Amino acid sequence: EPEVTQTPSHQVTQMGQEVILRCVPISNHLYFYWYRQILGQKVEFLVSFYNNEISEKSEIFDDQFSVERPDGSNFTLKIRSTKLEDSAMYFCASSEGRGPGYTIYFGEGSWLTVV
Amino acid sequence: LAKTTQPISMDSYEGQEVNITCSHNNIATNDYITWYQQFPSQGPRFIIQGYKTKVTNEVASLFIPADRKSSTLSLPRVSLSDTAVYYCLVGSPGAGSYQLTFGKGTKLSVIP
Structure with missing residues (x-):
């Protein structure tokens, strides 16, 4: 079964540092x-992304967060100036699509620890 | 988004059938019912989705009565590896919102 892959699996960062979490979505997904x-x-x-732009975001996704699809395969989440509560x-x-009949597949996750 | 209510926890012995019921009294006409499974420190995994009556796949069955105000996830002959949190989600992502709204789920513990 195709899967969403994420890196790193675990990252420890100091408060105030920037973090980039990376993801490779399933290849034919949009x-x-x-x-x-x-x-x-x-x-x-947090956020949804389609056609190279944010489609929807929650209150959590403030200016500290950003997402990007830098190439045809990666999707990244950047957290600027990390806080302990991150x-x-x-x-x-x-x-693959949106709406009933389209399953949302999750990756295994990236565990972020801010110290 | 329709609010869902499901038991906080359930225990079952290995080999038994487990039924987890979810209440969603204000489900909308276009809403579907979706169940996810989550193991500790892992991402949610899709189990099954349905709109009405009964849906069955290789993992589970989903029973939805005619009024659609509740649904029951049925796991046949559970094993220890089925110990996980099970989430019932109700919504229609195609109607304008992309997000899935997770509740606290039902923590299923399978006992040897």
């Missing part, structure tokens, strides 16, 4: 997403 899950809490939507598991996801 819609890309980032979610996060703080330890012990719900999975939360420590979480970040999941990349992708789907």
